[in-house]
Amino acid sequence: MVPLLLSILFSLEPVRNVRAFDTPDDGGGSITVTWEIPESDTFITRIEIFRMEGSTEATPELVGYFLRPQTQFVDNTVEDGIPYYYFVRIRSDSVYVDSKITTTPAISKAQWFSGRRLPALIILVLYFGFLMFYIFKAKTGGSLFIRKIAGLEAIDEAVGRSTEMGRPILYILGLGFISDIPTVASLAILKRVSKKAAEYEAEVIVPCFDPIVMVAAQETVKEGYLEAGRPDLYNEGQVFYLTSDQFGYAAGVDGIMLRQRPGAVFLQGLFFAESLILAETGHSIGAIQISGTTAVTQLPFFIAATDYTLIGEEMYAASAYLSKDPLALGTIKGEDIAKMVLVVLILIGTLMETLGIHWLSNFFALF
Amino acid sequence: MKREIPLAITFISGFLLIVALFIPHKPFGTLQETFNDWYIIVSGFTMILGIDSLLLHNWNKVKRRKSDWPYALALIMSFFLTFLWGLYSIVYEPTHNPFAPTASFLKYFYKSIFVPLQATMFALLAFFIASAAYRAFRAREINSTLLLFSAALVMLGRVPEGEQAAPYVFGIIFLLFAVYFFIEASLLTAGFLKYLYIALGVLLLAAIYPVGKLLLAYLPKIADWIMNIPQLAAKRGILIGVALGGIAMSLRIIVGIERTYLK
Amino acid sequence: MREFFEKLGKIDRRIIYLIVAIGVITPILFKARLPIKPLPEVRQAFDYIESLPESSAVLISIDYDASSMPELQPMLYALLRHVFRKNLRVIMLGHWPLGVPLGQIALEDVAKEMGKKYGVDYCFLGYRPGIAAVMLNLGKEIRSVFASDYKYTPLDSLPMMRNIHNYNDIALLIGLEAGSVGDFWVQFAQARFNQKIILGSTAVITPDIYPYLQAGQIVGLIGGLRGAADYETLVNTPGPASIGMYSQTVVHILVVALIILGNVGYFVLRRRK
Numbered sequence: 065m066v067p068l069l070l071s072i073l074f075s076l077e078p079v080r081n082v083r084a085f086d087t088p089d090d091g092g093g094s095i096t097v098t099w100e101i102p103e104s105d106t107f108i109t110r111i112e113i114f115r116m117e118g119s120t121e122a123t124p125e126l127v128g129y130f131l132r133p134q135t136q137f138v139d140n141t142v143e144d145g146i147p148y149y150y151f152v153r154i155r156s157d158s159v160y161v162d163s164k165i166t167t168t169p170a171i172s173k174a175q176w177f178s179g180r181r182l183p184a185l186i187i188l189v190l191y192f193g194f195l196m197f198y199i200f201k202a203k204t205g206g207s208l209f210i211r212k213i214a215g216l217e218a219i220d221e222a223v224g225r226s227t228e229m230g231r232p233i234l235y236i237l238g239l240g241f242i243s244d245i246p247t248v249a250s251l252a253i254l255k256r257v258s259k260k261a262a263e264y265e266a267e268v269i270v271p272c273f274d275p276i277v278m279v280a281a282q283e284t285v286k287e288g289y290l291e292a293g294r295p296d297l298y299n300e301g302q303v304f305y306l307t308s309d310q311f312g313y314a315a316g317v318d319g320i321m322l323r324q325r326p327g328a329v330f331l332q333g334l335f336f337a338e339s340l341i342l343a344e345t346g347h348s349i350g351a352i353q354i355s356g357t358t359a360v361t362q363l364p365f366f367i368a369a370t371d372y373t374l375i376g377e378e379m380y381a382a383s384a385y386l387s388k389d390p391l392a393l394g395t396i397k398g399e400d401i402a403k404m405v406l407v408v409l410i411l412i413g414t415l416m417e418t419l420g421i422h423w424l425s426n427f428f429a430l431f
Numbered sequence: 432m433k434r435e436i437p438l439a440i441t442f443i444s445g446f447l448l449i450v451a452l453f454i455p456h457k458p459f460g461t462l463q464e465t466f467n468d469w470y471i472i473v474s475g476f477t478m479i480l481g482i483d484s485l486l487l488h489n490w491n492k493v494k495r496r497k498s499d500w501p502y503a504l505a506l507i508m509s510f511f512l513t514f515l516w517g518l519y520s521i522v523y524e525p526t527h528n529p530f531a532p533t534a535s536f537l538k539y540f541y542k543s544i545f546v547p548l549q550a551t552m553f554a555l556l557a558f559f560i561a562s563a564a565y566r567a568f569r570a571r572e573i574n575s576t577l578l579l580f581s582a583a584l585v586m587l588g589r590v591p592e593g594e595q596a597a598p599y600v601f602g603i604i605f606l607l608f609a610v611y612f613f614i615e616a617s618l619l620t621a622g623f624l625k626y627l628y629i630a631l632g633v634l635l636l637a638a639i640y641p642v643g644k645l646l647l648a649y650l651p652k653i654a655d656w657i658m659n660i661p662q663l664a665a666k667r668g669i670l671i672g673v674a675l676g677g678i679a680m681s682l683r684i685i686v687g688i689e690r691t692y693l694k
Numbered sequence: 695m696r697e698f699f700e701k702l703g704k705i706d707r708r709i710i711y712l713i714v715a716i717g718v719i720t721p722i723l724f725k726a727r728l729p730i731k732p733l734p735e736v737r738q739a740f741d742y743i744e745s746l747p748e749s750s751a752v753l754i755s756i757d758y759d760a761s762s763m764p765e766l767q768p769m770l771y772a773l774l775r776h777v778f779r780k781n782l783r784v785i786m787l788g789h790w791p792l793g794v795p796l797g798q799i800a801l802e803d804v805a806k807e808m809g810k811k812y813g814v815d816y817c818f819l820g821y822r823p824g825i826a827a828v829m830l831n832l833g834k835e836i837r838s839v840f841a842s843d844y845k846y847t848p849l850d851s852l853p854m855m856r857n858i859h860n861y862n863d864i865a866l867l868i869g870l871e872a873g874s875v876g877d878f879w880v881q882f883a884q885a886r887f888n889q890k891i892i893l894g895s896t897a898v899i900t901p902d903i904y905p906y907l908q909a910g911q912i913v914g915l916i917g918g919l920r921g922a923a924d925y926e927t928l929v930n931t932p933g934p935a936s937i938g939m940y941s942q943t944v945v946h947i948l949v950v951a952l953i954i955l956g957n958v959g960y961f962v963l964r965r966r967k
Contacts, residue, residue, distance in 0.1 A: 089455055090455045090460070091455040091456060091457055091460030091461065092455075092456070092457070128862075129862065130862050134888070140834060174455060174456040174457060174460070175455050175456060176454060176455075176456045177453060177454060178452075178453050178454065178455050181452065181453050184452070184453075185453055188449070191675075191678060192682065195679055195682055199688075241474075243470065245677045245680050245681060245684075248680065248684060248689070248691070249680060251691045252689065252691040254691075255691050272481075274474075274481075275474075275477040275478055275479075275480045275481030275484070276473075276474055276477050278480070278481065278484060279477070279480065284691055287691075301488055301491060304484045304485065304488040305480070305481035305482070305484040305485045305488075306485065307485075308478075308481070309549075309792075310761065311548075311549045311552035311553060311761050312548075312549075312552075314552055315548075315552050319502065323498075323499050323502075336873070337553065337556065337761070337896075337898055338552075340556055340559045340560060340563060341552065341555050341556060341559060343563075344559035344562060344563055345559075347563075347566075348707060358673045358676075358677070360666050360669050360670060360673075361898060361899070361901070361902070363669070365563065367567070368563045368564065368566070368567035368568075369559075369563045369566075369567070375669065376669045376670075376672050376673040376676065377672040377673055377675065377676030379676075380673075380676035380677065380679065380680045381676065383683075383689055383691060384683075389688065391688045392683055392688050392689065395679045395680075395682060395683055395688070396679065398679065399675050399676060399679045402675055403671070403672065403675055406671060406675070464827075471823075526845070528844070530794070530795050531844075531845075532798065532799075532802065537795055541795060542795075542799075545760065545792075546760035546763065546796070547760075549759065549760035549761040549763075550760050550761060550763055550764065552761065553761035553762065553764075554764070557714060557718065557945065558710070558711045558714050558715070560949070561710050561711070561713075561714045561945070561948070561949050561952065562707040562710045562711065564949050564952070564953060565705065565710055565949070565952045565953060565956050566956070568953045568956070568957075569956060569957055569960050570957050570960070570961075579953065579957070582953070583950050583953065586946045586949060586950055587946060587947070587950060589920065589946075590920065590939070590942055590943040590946050591728045591729065591730045591731065591920070591923070591939060591943060592728050592729070592943060593943065593946065596943075596947050600947070600950055600951070600954075603954060604954060607954065607957075607958060607961075611961055658901060658904075659904065662901070663901070666901075
């Protein structure tokens with residue numbers, strides 16, 4: 065016991081290079097303190113950070129502590145514009161030593177630009193540039209080619225077949241909220257489906273998971289019927305709220321499938337573990353099914369169980385594809401060019417990493 | 432105006448949030464949090480819309496005695512039962528908390544009805560995966576055959592003792608393919624294709640033993656490799672596409688090209 | 695003969711369901727168990743808990759609900775038994791409001807079984823809305839989010855909580871995940887506060903979590919029923935997961951067998967055409 069105590073007493077050196085500075089790239093109210101622990105200090109049980117407000121003579125105040133060796137502390141209890149001084153105390157049980165007090169005052173302030181997000185800004189500006197360029201190109205009449213997407217071509221066929229069988233069409237928007245982009249993309253497809261359905265005088269049923277999405281879906285279906293010139297066919301009861309519980313929703317939709325036997329089922333949006341429960345039940349009633357999602361883990365289920373699947377970005381392309389709006393098509397072209405650039409960047413990055421050059425990965429790692 | 436005002440709100444709020452990502456200074460730094468708070472408050476109130484829609488939709492079914500109206504009635508009754516029971520727990524039970532361990536709501540409703548119902552729905556997946564896999568995994572062409580093999584490898588490689596069963600399973604698969612090739616060959620007149628089929632059949636038969644040995648020793652590692660390398664690569668490819676598409680879609684929404692969600 | 699093969703290619707789904715049901719139920723009825731070799735990432739989690747000094751605080755987050763109970767509940771029981779056996783202290787909270795009571799049920803069960811005392815060896819905080827906000831505030835001061843536990847007892851009145859203020863005082867965070875909350879834990883608790891994390895997850899989302907393990911952002915991963923069974927084996931208390939594992943193995947083999955039968959039918963039919 066005595067040799068152990070002695071070794072602690074002799075080896076406890078104060079931490080070195082204590083620095084305190086305004087936390088960079090933040091909204092103020094924060095100072096970062098860093099220090100170095102001498103290698104000989106192996107018995108640290110506690111690290112305490114003390115702060116003095118205004119001058120080095122002020123009474124030190126304990127602002128934070130660690131029970132493990134750490135070399136950085138972020139003090140979020142400071143006020144902007146006031147100079148602060150810091151020192152760090154390390155303890156080994158009851159023995160402790162203090163570091164020197166920081167010589168320059170640390171003053172917190174808010175920044176107007178987040179430097180560490182510069183790479184993101186560069187990418188964003190470049191990408192928006194591509195998109196805007198192709199939007200303008202489309203505006204000035206350049207023709208844009210978009211490949212055939214089988215799942216979207218099949219929409220009319222599905223609606224038609226369902227009508228022939230005299231059955232309704234079921235449209236599922238998934239578990240997304242209106243703030244999820246797949247949900248908005250799905251609404252665009254819903255508009256096309258309801259327009260076609262109105263033309264054929266078929267009924268569209270849309271059970272919803274979220275009330276806001278329900279309201280948006282009601283507007284969308286109404287608009288689709290209006291575009292087809294049949295607003296008289298629309299009734300509020302077609303688009304209704306079911307529940308916001310995942311499996312409750314799955315049970316409810318399965319029930320609708322088995323009782324109303326829709327001829328076509330659309331599963332478009334954000335899906336989770338209920339995806340296969342819906343798709344298999346849809347298959348069991350013999351409906352033609354068109355699915356689409358950006359949830360990568362659910363895609364295999366949809367591909368296995370439904371007739372057509374929109375994979376990831378194909379769903380986002382749907383509204384442009386269906387409306388043939390040149391402006392929207394322009395953004396898709398821009399997206400493709402950006403993807404090329406990314407592929408090249410990934411290849412260069414892989415090559416550079418293999419050769420041991422790391423600046424490219426470091427540049428992007430900053431974000 | 433009916434269209435312009437919502438479009439303007441979308442544009443301004445979308446643009447502000449993008450800008451705010453790069454400006455930590457007040458008021459931009461906390462803008463996203465503020466907007467999120469507003470969204471949460473608004474969406475809380477829309478629950479009333481949802482409940483209104485749900486009850487009205489089902490009440491109409493009951494009133495008009497539409498087919499399956501008893502289900503609608505069951506739904507309405509369950510809704511009020513849950514609601515009133517929760518309310519009773521809050522007001523009358525000693526802890527005033529429906530989810531306290533002693534509350535009757537937790538004991539009889541949550542544990543005895545809600546939990547089993549949810550678990551039942553999720554458990555259906557086991558059955559549906561089996562039937563979907565049975566239908567989907569057919570060796571129609573080279574691609575689907577590869578998919579079939581990797582599926583079998585992963586399914587067996589991810590369970591304990593899977594490597595014990597794998598040599599037999601793959602032995603049978605190889606044997607069946609060999610038989611298939613021999614039958615194909617027997618129906619062909621002499622020629623390159625006939626000998627190719629025979630050679631393939633023999634190759635498969637010869638491969639049964641070494642492949643079995645290999646699977647016995649390395650199956651879990653092979654399954655992990657499939658999951659970590661080809662699976663992840665394909666997934667990342669799709670994810671990059673989804674991310675780019677998402678940004679383009681957001682831009683279309685912000686600048687007003689995409690407005691299906693508006694009337 | 696032809697009809698037989700035709701049937702092989704088109705087995706009625708109800709027959710498939712029946713086969714799966716028998717495959718699942720039989721091992722459970724007989725409580726059959728397979729010898730289980732724990733996966734390295736599960737052992738890593740186990741070893742990390744083993745290495746913690748006595749009476750360290752462990753924060754457990756319940757981020758699932760009843761639907762993922764078969765996978766995650768056995769995991770929670772096994773983890774709790776291990777943690778209590780090591781005389782560690784447990785603080786429990788959750789981000790899925792409807793699942794939080796499940797955590798509480800397990801905590802009370804295991805505490806009773808191991809003779810642990812509320813407020814001294816474990817405490818239950820419950821649920822607060824706002825995933826990211828809760829996680830960030832836990833890094834500053836627990837009391838700013840949970841001023842009291844679920845029974846409205848102020849945290850300072852619980853002996854074990856007196857010296858626990860933020861992640862610095864928490865040796866380990868265990869997140870049991872059925873969705874994306876685990877990503878938040880890594881993003882906020884690990885990346886910003888350097889919190890050590892072990893994640894337990896349903897099999898469906900496990901592939902999404904592997905990259906965190908590879909990058910060293912979490913110190914252990916318990917994935918799916920297999921992971922739960924592994925953990926039960928490691929703490930030497932075989933339970934529902936170990937039994938379920940037998941069912942899972944049987945069903946996996948059955949599904950592969952069904953796929954083979956389907957293909958035989960398919961090939962024979964194609965030949966005839």
